[in-house]
Amino acid sequence: MAYKFIETSYGDHVLKLTLNRAPLNVLNIEMMEEINDFLSKSKETEGMRALLIDAKGKCFSAGVDVGEHMGDLAPKMIEVFHRMFRILYTYEVPVVASVYGSCLGGGCELAAFCDFIVASEDAKFGQPEIQVGVFPPIAALIFPRMLSRKTALELILSGKVIGAKEAMEIGLVNKVVPKEKLEEETQNYLKTFTGLSGIVLKKSKKAFLAGLYDDFEKCLKQIEEIYLKELMSTQDANEGLKAFLEKRKPTWQDR
Secondary structure: OOOOOEEEEEEOOEEEEEEOOOOOOOEOHHHHHHHHHHHHHHOOOOOOOEEEEEEOOOOOEOOEOHHHHOOOHHHHHHHHHHHHHHHHHOOOOOEEEEEOOEEEOHHHHHHHHOOEEEEEOOOEEEOHHHHHOOOOHHHHHHHHHHOOHHHHHHHHHHOOEEEHHHHHHOOOOOEEEOHHHHHHHHHHHHHHHHOOOHHHHHHHHHHHHHHHOOOHHHHHHHHHHHHHHHHHHOHHHHHHHHHHHOOOOOOOOOO
């Protein structure tokens, strides 16, 4: 099936999903529905030993479309966005993200949710949602399980953006390479898995996740409820998003 905003391929035991919504790969509902369609249809691909998520354009992804966070679209956006992670969670093979340029907001959550990240030296990671009056639900779920508690909380509550080297130092990124060698080094990284037994990879990852998440679905549902029923009912959440779209500084009311 041909898609509008993603490209897909399969070869050498690697299933590949390429973000391709120029120029910044901003994730809107239509694009995420394409991602979900492909991921859901492809997770049983025979012989697959790894899933690669990479991108074309100026950067990996500048995040989720802010305009679709607001009003009646917010529940739909959250449902479609989180469906990506619900599907990815069922992938039994290693999932690798190949990241360059900006990797922010929902784009950072997508990369971070992958099992491994190979990043170019120019890559920048961050969850700036707090600055526009919301928080990153997936990061709130996975960062405390990936990073130290203090580092995870700092990234979420400050919204600061960090470079690839720092991201590797804190454990968010596995490998940093020169930008011109990103594709080559990503392929080399994938060979770590493609030469191994597919069934053993799957069972090993299953055992790892069994010890990592107490109850993924229960935790995600609780975070979704806080986001949609508590956060999005505040004046400041709506003010922050509106101010971002209007390119002005928000006026916080603390309510």
